[in-house]
Ligand SMILES: Nc1ncnc2c1ncn2[C@@H]1O[C@H](COP(=O)(O)OP(=O)(O)OP(=O)(O)O)[C@@H](O)[C@H]1O
């Protein structure tokens with residue numbers, strides 16, 4: 001792995017019983033880069049995020065972060081190193097307020113010396129300031145996604161893994177979210193963005209990996225992916241077939 005890579009994933013394998021949800025995935029990412037991860041349902045995208053964030057220990061391969069192999073580290077240890085993620089289905093502390101959820105994450109993540117850091121700017125950036133005293137369970141699904149992102153960002157990640165953040169957002173919200181994530185990358189955060197909505201990815205990144213059945217079948221620009229015969233067959237072709 002070249003030294004400037006922040007994240008290096010090498011031949012990653014994750015099995016559930018005899019089934020290989022990840023079957024030897026490799027890629028790398030530099031600070032400030034955005035990598036899109038696309039593929040049909042069940043192709044292993046969320047499993048990839050779960051394995052990099054430490055929710056699942058890998059059954060093979062290596063995850064390197066800032067030059068260090070982190071295979072055995074628990075998610076909270078990875079959060080302190082600077083890795084965090086959003087969830088395909090957000091899971092806030094339902095009975096706590098928005099502010100309490102974000103404050104807890106801030107206290108738990110990186111730079112704990114700054115645990116008392118002001119979370120107000122983050123709430124405002126994510127349009128959660130007017131909802132700050134509302135309980136998480138009372139938010140709609142788009143607001144829960146905003147909260148989940150705020151929670152992840154409160155730990156001050158250097159690597160942010162986002163899992164279908166755009167699902168359920170209206171077109172204006174989608175555009176704002178894509179621009180917000182692009183701004184995070186500009187500030188130096190590396191992003192892995194799992195997304196079915198190619199228009200959303202197109203606003204954010206050029207480079208995508210297309211997965212199928214736990215393997216990477218394509219890496220390159222989004223435009224090239226949509227012209228690749230195998231990608232069209234496994235991903236777009238299936239959609240076109242209805
Ligand atoms: N905890 C688990 N136990 C058993 N099987 C799992 C588990 N998590 C994922 N799988 C299986 O691994 C495969 C990959 O799932 P994964 O959730 O990573 O897919 P995905 O690409 O994120 O799909 P989607 O687009 O539907 O979110 C699927 O066949 C899924 O059923």
Ligand SMILES: [Mg+2]
Nearest residue numbers: 045046047088
């Ligand atoms: Mg998924």
